[in-house]
Amino acid sequence: MPSPGPTLGEVGESGVLEQVFAALEGSPSAGVQVGPGDDTALLKVRRGALLATTDTMVRGPDWRDDWSTAFDVGVKAVTQNLADLAAMGGTGTGLLVTLVAERSLPLAWARELTEGLAWGCTRAGVPVLGGDLNGAGDEVVMVSITALGELGEDVQKPVLRSGARAGDVVAVSGPLGRSAAGLALLLEHGEDAGSVAPGDLVAELLAHHLRPLTDLTQGPAAARLGATAMIDVSDGLVRDGDRVARASGVVLELAKEAVAALADRLAPAVGGSALGCVLGGGEEHELLACFPGEPPAGWTVLGRVIDLPAGGAPGVVLGGSCLDPRTGGWDHFGG
Amino acid sequence: MPSPGPTLGEVGESGVLEQVFAALEGSPSAGVQVGPGDDTALLKVRRGALLATTDTMVRGPDWRDDWSTAFDVGVKAVTQNLADLAAMGGTGTGLLVTLVAERSLPLAWARELTEGLAWGCTRAGVPVLGGDLNGAGDEVVMVSITALGELGEDVQKPVLRSGARAGDVVAVSGPLGRSAAGLALLLEHGEDAGSVAPGDLVAELLAHHLRPLTDLTQGPAAARLGATAMIDVSDGLVRDGDRVARASGVVLELAKEAVAALADRLAPAVGGSALGCVLGGGEEHELLACFPGEPPAGWTVLGRVIDLPAGGAPGVVLGGSCLDPRTGGWDHFGG
Structure with a gap:
């Protein structure tokens, strides 16, 4: 050495x-x-x-x-x-x-x-x-x-977390759960993680965990297209989505098929933990945004924004259940 | 408790x-x-x-x-x-x-x-x-x-470290060595340092070490008066003065009486270590500046800027000797 x-x-x-x-x-x-x-x-x-x-x-x-x-x-x-x-x-x-x-x-x-x-x-x-x-x-x-x-150029005002409105489309700028899946591979296999099949996916997940490189021009692009609310997915889809929901006073209703498709992409590498990676995985650094119309090309539609039900609280809903941001995300101090 | x-x-x-x-x-x-x-x-x-x-x-x-x-x-x-x-x-x-x-x-x-x-x-x-x-x-x-x-208001350009010119007056916005003297008292007497006579001076030194509150409006005031170079005294008079001297390619010549007067102010509290506190004490957060004419009211003149002697190096000179910034100041990693 x-x-x-x-x-x-x-x-x-x-x-x-x-x-x-x-x-x-x-x-x-x-x-x-x-x-x-x-x-x-x-x-x-x-x-x-x-x-x-x-x-x-x-x-x-x-x-x-x-x-x-x-x-x-x-x-x-x-x-x-x-x-x-x-x-x-x-x-x-x-x-x-x-x-x-x-x-x-x-x-x-x-x-x-x-x-x-x-x-x-x-x-x-x-x-x-x-x-x-x-x-x-x-x-x-x-x-x-x-x-x-x-x-960014031609962006007139900042996109806050608080602007999502019922009827907006919820979309994400790229795949989710890659960083968490890469970390799971490292935790399970250590430095040998790179040799777990299938190679290309594993390499992508490890690289995204260690050295994430997302297309950050998508932020100004989303703003130009009228994004009503936006957040960087750094603490997990549920936790960051919950922040948007609370700031905007709405519910983000995720479509089961869309979430399942994100998880299916990870499953060959991490099996049954893929859904957890998608919902709770932090450090993605893709952008989660709400749009009054179609999202920019290349974004994935995850669901839509709905009004608070009578007596209901803001949050993220999947398959009729409200997801708990405390279990779905990462807390720097909590247990 | x-x-x-x-x-x-x-x-x-x-x-x-x-x-x-x-x-x-x-x-x-x-x-x-x-x-x-x-x-x-x-x-x-x-x-x-x-x-x-x-x-x-x-x-x-x-x-x-x-x-x-x-x-x-x-x-x-x-x-x-x-x-x-x-x-x-x-x-x-x-x-x-x-x-x-x-x-x-x-x-x-x-x-x-x-x-x-x-x-x-x-x-x-x-x-x-x-x-x-x-x-x-x-x-x-x-x-x-x-x-x-x-x-600041009516300040047209930033005051860098590199603008000092021969003939400028070197001045400081307030007393020096107070933080180092306060620290020396704490190191010697611990939490009882506050009861060492004479009380007012000791209280001032301890307060300046623990909770420095300098008059930061003096920065823009110095700039409006045409200061040619300026630095915050955070690592000590010699070390920070040396930075100005090197960036400007000049020598800062300190007057012995002026430095001694700063030390005399501290001596009742810290005795023989007062001069070391003035020359090497960091965390002062007073401003050291060079002026083509008189400094602002309330500043203390410490010396003047002179051209590099033939074959000489930039630095801080006191009583004909070039002071060593390595021994006069604080290094975050060095011994």
Whole structure:
């Protein structure tokens, strides 16, 4: 096994920063008036309003070093944050990155993380504006990103969670449950998961769990088509759908056949747990949206929005039953 | 000792978020078009460009629970971030807050943290736009903030680190070394530090270490007066001065009497270590700036900017000696 090389503690803060900046060379810089290296960044804002969101990955709860490379973690952190912008109808204009790490972390890991961040940012055309670097106790590694953006071209207003109305079509921008299925494969087979048949599907599920790359241009596309409500599926279809339902004061009624079709796609790899992956699987980073008419090409219709029944509560309904968001999704602290 | 009450793990993510949002009620909201509770925030930007910076506090390296209350941590985190905006000539328009914490953290601590954040934000007129909440392993608590802002009124361009020119006056917006002196008192006397004579000075030093509140309007004021370079003193006078010197390709020549006067102010509390506190003490969050003429009223002149001597390197000089930023300041990873 090759030596992991020097650690952050051995190189010191300025050494780490030099390495980090080097990995960002050639990354996008559109709109950046002052970049990394001063007290703050200065970013051009064309349209008078800025989208801002933040999301963090923690080693342990959010990734395992035996399954995820540092490059994977960088790519996934970028996708997670840009998906939140897409869910408002926006696109990224800049990222701030914070790394908090134990002194014993290999410098090579931090460097590869930055390469993953740079790769994800270059793919999306989003510059890295700056960041922060902090030491922490043993066993701690976390990557926190703030993503800044603007509404996409020809998008006039942000798409909130609260605009769904009875009669709207409920649709999703791509398959669901892939990340959860990939994780299930890793939990069952460990690093040998890639050799479970059928190969292409398994490879897709593992890749989507480790390094999700969804088409985030679908967010502005949905907004242009008049999406009434939209959310990034990061905590699961039921939990995120429930958020839309509650914010809008409606019920999302899912069609059994549509949900079953999503599960059928996963079944060759994960068998009977496919439905659970579809309903409860987080970290999908596909977009769930409601439309007054047809969704954009390539989206999958999952059901429709209905009015609250008399005395009923907002939520997600499947086959006449209200689904429980507490069991269908992911809670960062709950049991 | 009263029971610390339920933990984050017992209450779960949605319970924590409810408590957090409650503590932010009545906080500033100017410019916020979409606030916490959707996928991203939407913030009005009046002047076509946005300042963005991020800074993180980690329990252990950055605070100790036996000395700092959660409220203190919240206030300090706000000041740290807004000081970086001030150092560009800017003011805050919004904050994003991330809390990463062990499941066993008392909910009351998270609530009090948020109260400190809200207090600091209200004092500065800056809204909290949103944030993120993450579980982590035992012993981990960290608070990461991203501060967004704009250039202050009548400030035409950001003040960078790189604009200092020979002949400029070097000045600081307030006393230096107070945070380091406060920390030294805590390290020596622990929780009894408050009873060391003379009381008023000691109280000031402890307060500045635990809960720094500098006058951040001095940043835009300095910019309006034509400051050529500026930096927030977060890592120490020598280290931050060295950054300005290197970015500008000049030498900052400090006057011995001016530095001694800053140290004399601390000496009644910390004796012989006062000079070290002034030169190397971080977390001051006063502003260090260079001016082509007089600094604003209330600033203290520390020296002047001189050209690089033939064959010489940029840096900070005191009494003819070049000060070493490695020994004068704080490194997050170095020994």
